[in-house]
Amino acid sequence: MKDCIFCKIAAGEIPSDKVFEDEYVYAFRDLNPQAPEHILIIPKQHISRVEDVTDEDRGLMGRLVVAAKHIAAEAGLKKGYRLVFNNGPDAGQEVEHIHLHLMGGRRFSWPAG
Numbered sequence: 001m002k003d004c005i006f007c008k009i010a011a012g013e014i015p016s017d018k019v020f021e022d023e024y025v026y027a028f029r030d031l032n033p034q035a036p037e038h039i040l041i042i043p044k045q046h047i048s049r050v051e052d053v054t055d056e057d058r059g060l061m062g063r064l065v066v067a068a069k070h071i072a073a074e075a076g077l078k079k080g081y082r083l084v085f086n087n088g089p090d091a092g093q094e095v096e097h098i099h100l101h102l103m104g105g106r107r108f109s110w111p112a113g
């Protein structure tokens with residue numbers, strides 16, 4: 001989608017620190033990491049937020065989780081990691097292209113802040 005920063009990153013038009021890519025999914029390091037490992041996993045297809053996910057996107061959304069599993073294994077996150085979708089303003093979603101945060105390498109508290 002025109003003017004979407006994450007679409008541009010996935011297309012290689014804006015530089016990023018890529019950690020994974022396949023036909024459907026792109027993953028790159030967060031510019032402002034909140035943990036020793038902080039990676040954003042996105043669909044190449046533009047989807048703004050969870051409300052826009054359709055039945056046809058079920059496989060695609062599953063691909064984000066499978067990518068997370070592989071990236072976490074590659075990063076050696078044997079003790080666990082947190083996966084987060086910030087969805088909408090109350091959750092602090094800043095970029096309107098759905099993205100799965102993968103954070104690891106430290107302990108996380110619960111409930112989330």
Ligand code: AMP
Nearest residue numbers: 016029030031032033086092093094095
């Ligand atoms: P959210 O608040 O869930 O929308 O998260 C957006 C995330 O994208 C934040 O953690 C930002 O640090 C990150 N971010 C924004 N622009 C970039 C960029 N160009 N490269 C990498 N991470 C970015």
